[in-house]
Amino acid sequence: MRWHAIGPFDNSNRAGFDMIFPPENEINLNAEYKGKKGMTKWQPIESYDPFGKIDFNKPFGLLKESVAYAYTEFESSSARSAELRLGCKNAWKVWLNGKFIFGRDEYHRGQRIDQYKMDIDLIKGNNTILVKACQNEQTEEWTVQWEFQLRICNQSGVAILASNRMPTPTKKQTDRRPRRPKKS
Numbered sequence: 001m002r003w004h005a006i007g008p009f010d011n012s013n014r015a016g017f018d019m020i021f022p023p024e025n026e027i028n029l030n031a032e033y034k035g036k037k038g039m040t041k042w043q044p045i046e047s048y049d050p051f052g053k054i055d056f057n058k059p060f061g062l063l064k065e066s067v068a069y070a071y072t073e074f075e076s077s078s079a080r081s082a083e084l085r086l087g088c089k090n091a092w093k094v095w096l097n098g099k100f101i102f103g104r105d106e107y108h109r110g111q112r113i114d115q116y117k118m119d120i121d122l123i124k125g126n127n128t129i130l131v132k133a134c135q136n137e138q139t140e141e142w143t144v145q146w147e148f149q150l151r152i153c154n155q156s157g158v159a160i161l162a163s164n165r166m167p168t169p170t171k172k173q174t175d176r177r178p179r180r181p182k183k184s
Contacts, residue, residue: 001052001162004042005059007068009035011134016067017091017105023069023130024095036066045070051087051113055147056133062144063135070131074152075164076122082160084129085114088148091134096120097127107136108143114151122152122160 009021022033032041047054056068084101086094089111093103102118135146152160 001047001072001074002164003045003047003054003070003072004029005045005054005056005068005070006033006040006042007035007056008037008040008060008063008066009033009068011065011067011136013065014091014105014107014134014136016065017093017103017132017134019067021067021069021132023071024132027071027128027130029071036063042071049149051149052151053147053149054131055145056135057144057146060146063146064139065137066135066146068133068135068146070133070148072129073164074122074127074129074162076124076127076160076162078122079124080122080160081155082120082122083153083155083157084118084120085116085151085153085157086118086131086148087111087113087115087150088133089145090148091136092148093132094118094150095128095130097123103132107134108138111145111147111149113149114153114157115149120152 029042032039054070089108091105094101
């Protein structure tokens with residue numbers, strides 16, 4: 001999926017989870033806001049991960065006490081019930097079409113694919129998704145991850161593909177497993 005990310009914002013003393021930063025009030029991909037390290041603006045970030053993982057360390061670096069947001073648009077061919085499935089070891093919140101869905105103010109409790117399942121209703125056409133992820137002050141090696149995984153599925157866990165999804169990347173010839181030599 002094509003995403004846009006913005007950050008970092010301040011999460012000193014873990015206060016950022018409850019703070020309302022500008023992306024929670026409006027999504028303007030051309031706007032600049034005062035962030036933790038000066039002015040910050042939205043930047044494109046793509047995920048080719050089959051489970052939809054977004055890593056905030058890639059655009060922002062290995063930061064602590066920081067908040068970042070990721071935004072995407074999910075084009076649905078029909079109005080339908082679905083599940084938004086998310087995995088995250090950081091504190092997080094998620095919105096669909098501007099409506100708050102759910103959040104967890106816990107840090108480093110482990111991450112699994114589809115760890116949290118939320119019932120949602122997709123509208124036909126454009127659906128907006130905003131994810132807030134908070135990184136705390138811990139410096140142990142296992143606290144470095146600052147990422148989330150997100151999928152839209154039916155209630156059985158089968159992925160619902162967005163009409164505007166990126167093409168599936170093809171493997172290059174060099175990525176293929178070498179063939180065994182033929183026996184003569």
